[in-house]
Amino acid sequence: MELKEQLKNLSERIKSLKDSVNTEEATKHSFIMPFISTLGYDIFNPNVVIPEFTADISKKKNEKVDYAIMHDDDPLILIEAKCHTENLNHHATQLERYFTVTESKFAILTNGIEYKIFTDLEKPNRMDEVPFFSFNLLELKDRDIKEISKFKSENFNIENIVKSAGNKKYISGIKSIFKEEVKNPSDDFARFFASKLSDKVLRQNVIDEFKGYSKIAFSEIVSDMAQEKINSLKSKLSVEISSDDEKEVEDTPDDGIVTTEEELQGFFIVKSILAENINLDRIHARDTKSYFGVLLDNNNRKWICRLLFNTKQKYLSIHIEDKKEEKIALDKIEDIYNYKEQLQKVIQRLDS
Template sequence: METDLKMKLEQLHQRVDALKEQIGTEEATKNAFVMPFIQILGYDIFNPTEVIPEFICDIGTKKGEKVDYVIKRDGEPILIIECKHWRGNADAHNSQLHRYYHVSKARFGVLTNGHIYNFYADLEKPNIMDEKPFFTLDLSNLKDSNIKILEKFTKNGYHLEGILDSAEALKYIKAIRKEFEKELIEPSDELVKMLVSKFFEKPLTATRMIAFKEYTKKALATSINESINSRLKNALHINDAISQKPAVSVEPIDENIGSEEGPKVITTNEELEGSQIVKAILREHIPSSRIAFRDTQSYFGILLDDNNRKPLARLHFNSSNKYLEVFNQGKDKGEKKLLNDIDDIFNYKTELVDALKNYE
């Protein structure tokens, strides 16, 4: 079921990409993108007892207010869907959905622009839609974990209690992850004090706090890097020992650690994971010790023999779209490849090996 659902969603994504520039109205967005999505979930868009378009909701003194779609099961509404033009922000227009949700018996609401679907519930207060979605599906970034969640909203897989349990877990996991990612970038005083108190008995002066914040940041980055290395080794069945040279060098602590300027280059978890995928591909052809990494403000560079004149690839992960730049046509002819997911790097194994051949 999951494989079939993912395949259909991938086809819908291709359709959205191919047609979106020709879609000029919200109504056209609904017809071209949202109705096929409802069909993919298994609901009959031509059955007015199952999928009701332009469903009338009387909201207080406002009579005749309409919601774009209501999906019913056994005669009861289970999902209301509000649509926006495909260029619209699916996060910015939830006021109407809030009002519709209040007068509906449905437990779930969806706000969509045809390629991003935000799913809402009433986990905070009964019959009042939460401010933030508990689940977001982006057709351009389909993950297996998201497919499993979406399967619970299909006609054959729908289970109210199961979704509510998942919704609560997803909501708080998302919130915890957001806070954790903040700590990775800039550890808070609370986190530093908690960790340091386990082994450091002296008072934490302001100067020591600055130093320990930097130590904590580097310790977290190193730990995550090693975890990624281990995961990739297991996933790719790499049995030989990992090179003793670290994938990303950790620079010595700067004596001027309290300076206000701070580091300008921040290596992200995605860059670490992407670079290790490239390394795993190339180490089938050369010793891993010859593959070096250098992070810059503009890109994350992957070099042969730690030589700037021997670029193999670059990761451009600092914008909303992620790209792998490969140098299979020569060191001065980088070609960018759009990545929907970090695992897409595996699709360019041939190009990465060809880049290596430039220096043979």
């Protein structure tokens, strides 16, 4: 079984069990140990995976980290586990202490759902404050799976991982800072633009003024980029309807079905959302008199969503389960972006 399928199965397992898992020990056994096993490490072999690994810290003796994955009799990866309800931001310090007194090269902080992976890029044998790779098993992207595969036992290469870790750490950091600045521009950020665009004395009232401008500007940039992506897809793919559907149209030219510009725009928005999770050539369109359908693998049973744009009030209908759907009123077509998580969950379920 491929890693992608294994991780999807584990993700589904976590979804089904997490409401019943209420302790750290239960999280370890139900979520974390299966993940270690998925990476190809024998969790029942104490020469490979040591639970409650002793990591003495200065005067504190018998300090234990939850798991150590061994290599040539030395700990290679330390894993500190918390209950899945815990916020990981409160626990990195403890793992940092363990990392310093062992020969380990990587440290993982996890609650069984979120994983934060650290190394020592800044100072040798000192765990970095910021993880170089983080992921959420319930919201996996293809690029996450590609990075996780580097930690499989048969693929593990310390030099290759460390080489790419620096790039990933700083790229992730920039993305995090950028997202925060888009939502809440800082004084320094607003001051930069004010100094470039205005001759006003940069008092706080001017900085606050440019915070507002920055927030609006970024909102418009995101909207423009989304529209550009839609236009690019349209130019490359033209009308993305399966060849079978095209044949139907040719054979029945008077069927009364008219594919509108708004339906195509909605379709390309859905495709841009799902591009993170699946190859675009697996996403198909099927227009009917009642709705414009979006399908996985051109399979009617695997419909993802339906665009009901034939009335004054537009709706997005999302496939929840067999014979069950969620119908959502849209003020404008771009509101489809607000339902990214729900659409991606449909793909995960249909492709599992």
